[in-house]
Amino acid sequence: MSRSTARAVLIPLASVAIVFLVWALIIRLFDVQPFVAPSPLEALEAVRADWSILGPLALKTLAETVYGFVAGAVLGFVLAVLMSQSRTVRDLVYPVLVGSQAVPIIAIAAPLVILLGFGILPKIVIVAWIVFFPVAVSVLDGLARVDGDLLALARALGGSRWRVFRVIRLPATVGPLFSGLKIGATYAVTGAVIGELVASTGGSLAGYQRQANSSLDTAAVWGSTLLMTAIGIGWFLLVIGLERLATPWRTRSTRRRLGFGAPRRTTTPPGDAP
């Protein structure tokens, strides 16, 4: 492991450790009783003890998160592209876009469950509802910010409208797309859990937590919350990983070459500084 990789991994781990340490200290210093709140170790132990139940439930929440996230991302991206192509479409869609986010998600969740049933569908819709907005706004912004001179150059080189879109505008949205996806990634799990809470059946992470809550099993309540958080963080990290793969020009000076052998050349070019 290189020095910089070690830094990139160890420092975030240290920050997690600090959060747990402060939590443990508060429990210890204020002598908080287990039925009020558990120590981090007790919460983690509760997750381990019930893992045979919690594992599959976590996978289910993860699936809701992922499906909803992908659906929301695609919807947001397509909307942004359509809006960038026509002023009429933009003026027509933008109020709906903003309005959709003014609706309290927790309030719309119940009607959605009535409408779509107790299965996975309402959860996917809620997650997508949350995720599509930052994606649409970021991508629309990215499309609007493409350098006008670059577009003029592309036309001067003989590019048709479609080619200019595909070769210049679309690749230029990748960066903004990931800005939107990262915001969406942190909220996506919240959406899935809201859907699970409203549907209020057993067989979900939120249902498990609600049951534990009513039996004052605080270790299980906090433990399942930790699990939800872990799903959110895991998903966020995955999106960051995808971003690094999708935008190599941001972190690397040369293209990744598949196959054997060293990269062609890694020296800094002569001349003035970049």
Add this chain to the structure above:
Amino acid sequence: MAATTPKLVVEGASRAFDGAPALAPTTLAVAAGEFVSLVGPSGCGKSTLFNVVSGLLEPDAGRVLLDGADVTGRPGAVGYMLQKDLLAPWRTVLGNIVLGAALTRGVTAADRAEAAALAERHGLGGYLDHYPHALSGGMRQRVALLRTLATGRDLLLLDEPFGALDAQTRLGMQRWLLEVRDQTGSTVLFITHDVDEAIFLSDRILVMGPRPGAIVDELAVDLPRPRTLAMATDPTAVEAKRRILATLHGEAAA
């Protein structure tokens, strides 16, 4: 020149924006293989003329002829390069050089091989896989020029391509440009406000007056090629500079 069709002819092209004239009716001709510079004060309509020639802007009146064919308002016929390098940050050096092909018909293996050979010939062979952000300003402008050359168009429109570079790098780039042109035989219409640069590079210089721009003087630079730095103090160069500056300042004072 009378016998052969000029590479480029601009015939009485003019353009106004919102009723304010930016370019007075302008006529000029550039012979095949000729290096012609346009110098003038800023805001004199150089870039408007440039956009008319590149086809991005429809003139209010007049025509643009390329090899005798009318290309007025039709982009895609000439090579084009600005002060900003306008490299796509997500494309490697090679990917940027083949941008013209990507924009018109899709990049083939032959395009890539040709672009790699072009880069190799002009000193960028070691940087094919680099992303633009990893290159210096001078290197980026080289890539931008190779991108223009790779389109295969033999008329290059260069709008202050070295304007953003420091003096040292600029000098290197000017020599490099002349080398490249000697090898390709391209015709160049070069816009600059740097009189020394125009004299060092050009066969002929057109001087534009203040807005609305029109060509007010024209002079041939009778210096042998290849050009050397020592020629900057040659009496021909000094006289050309004196005359251009007098024209520019006389116009500015009027």
